[in-house]
Amino acid sequence: MKAILALADGRVFHGRAFGAPGEVYGEVVFNTSMTGYQEILTDPSYAGEIVTMTYPQIGNYGINPEDVESSQPHLRGFVVKENCSFPSNWRSRMTLDAYLKEHNILGIEGIDTRALVRHIRDHGAQTGVISTTDLDPDSLVEKARRAPSIVGRDLVQEVSCKQPYHWTEGPWDLEEGYREVAGQPQYKVVAYDFGIKRNILRNLVAAGCDVTVVPADTPAAEVLKMNPDGIFLSNGPGDPEPVTYAQENIRQLLGKKPLFGICLGHQLLAIALGGRTYKLKFGHRGGNQPVRRGDGPNVEITAQNHGFAVDAESLSDETVVSHVNLNDNTVEGLRHTRVPAFSVQYHPEASPGPHDAHYLFDEFIQLMKDNKTP
Numbered sequence: 001m002k003a004i005l006a007l008a009d010g011r012v013f014h015g016r017a018f019g020a021p022g023e024v025y026g027e028v029v030f031n032t033s034m035t036g037y038q039e040i041l042t043d044p045s046y047a048g049e050i051v052t053m054t055y056p057q058i059g060n061y062g063i064n065p066e067d068v069e070s071s072q073p074h075l076r077g078f079v080v081k082e083n084c085s086f087p088s089n090w091r092s093r094m095t096l097d098a099y100l101k102e103h104n105i106l107g108i109e110g111i112d113t114r115a116l117v118r119h120i121r122d123h124g125a126q127t128g129v130i131s132t133t134d135l136d137p138d139s140l141v142e143k144a145r146r147a148p149s150i151v152g153r154d155l156v157q158e159v160s161c162k163q164p165y166h167w168t169e170g171p172w173d174l175e176e177g178y179r180e181v182a183g184q185p186q187y188k189v190v191a192y193d194f195g196i197k198r199n200i201l202r203n204l205v206a207a208g209c210d211v212t213v214v215p216a217d218t219p220a221a222e223v224l225k226m227n228p229d230g231i232f233l234s235n236g237p238g239d240p241e242p243v244t245y246a247q248e249n250i251r252q253l254l255g256k257k258p259l260f261g262i263c264l265g266h267q268l269l270a271i272a273l274g275g276r277t278y279k280l281k282f283g284h285r286g287g288n289q290p291v292r293r294g295d296g297p298n299v300e301i302t303a304q305n306h307g308f309a310v311d312a313e314s315l316s317d318e319t320v321v322s323h324v325n326l327n328d329n330t331v332e333g334l335r336h337t338r339v340p341a342f343s344v345q346y347h348p349e350a351s352p353g354p355h356d357a358h359y360l361f362d363e364f365i366q367l368m369k370d371n372k373t374p
């Protein structure tokens with residue numbers, strides 16, 4: 001079946017449909033990870049986005065029930081050069097095509113993804129439409145132009161949990177799969193779910209935390225009533241600016257309990273501290289983004305997935321930029337000098353990606369230890 005991807009600026013790509021048929025709009029972005037498509041599909045941070053994979057063949061190790069970052073895919077559409085119909089892996093249970101059909105996600109293959117990515121790099125990430133029902137390029141470009149932009153929309157409400165829950169699953173292991181962690185947890189953590197990835201929760205459990213996940217709009221007072229040792233601010237989709245209730249809650253929590261934020265959590269913390277965010281031209285999405293830690297020679301290779309960033313100029317004197325992206329000098333981490341709060345724009349939990357930044361979970365533990373009230 002034919003399918004078309006049309007961008008708001010008029011560029012059109014013809015391809016073949018896989019996954020579910022239909023029509024969707026979303027912010028067209030690209031991810032340069034060579035593996036990890038299942039984790040990418042199920043990362044709630046991609047809600048509202050049409051994701052292009054730069055690696056030319058996707059789906060070759062199939063779909064297994066373990067490599068998921070949430071219970072279902074969240075992205076709007078999936079763009080690949082070649083979708084592999086004959087996966088080979090001992091854990092594979094179904095093809096990518098069958099999985100996307102099951103979850104009603106549109107895929108388009110046979111796209112010159114190199115040309116698409118170069119176009120996005122030159123002209124910026126923008127709204128696009130994938131369709132199998134309307135094959136008129138002019139009509140699709142017009143639909144892409146009229147579709148809502150990712151800027152200014154609160155997508156957190158679409159993905160956050162509705163009720164609090166307790167998380168106990170630890171990291172994956174070849175022999176046993178995901179396992180519980182032995183021993184009594186030492187630190188009570190409340191994790192705000194702005195679209196949280198499971199591997200963050202698994203890493204917190206592995207670091208010795210008793211983790212309760214709460215909905216994104218849980219009032220600060222309610223969180224404080226639970227008397228946690230630390231509060232985690234999760235990753236999540238879309239523009240941080242309209243998520244004002246979270247910014248307000250974070251403002252109220254600052255200085256009361258140690259705070260650790262990742263990605264959207266980092267952006268929301270920055271806004272709560274008086275900073276601003278802005279939309280990057282085409283974002284950072286992939287598993288090999290170099291980040292410099294502090295002023296020294298330490299460089300981490302990191303997993304990233306974001307389209308917005310914190311404006312360094314907007315930060316107060318009390319907020320230190322702790323990490324910088326070596327590709328474009330954007331802010332990758334911050335730390336408050338007076339109250340216990342720090343955050344990173346990238347993903348120390350990887351999944352998919354390198355584990356260089358795993359030490360950040362230990363830093364959160366240390367911060368909770370230093371601030372523990374007897």
Ligand SMILES: NC(=O)CC[C@H](N)C(=O)O
Pocket residue numbers: 045234235236237238239240262263264265305306307308309
């Ligand atoms: N992974 C994330 O949390 C992404 C943060 C935010 N949605 C962005 O695109 O910048």
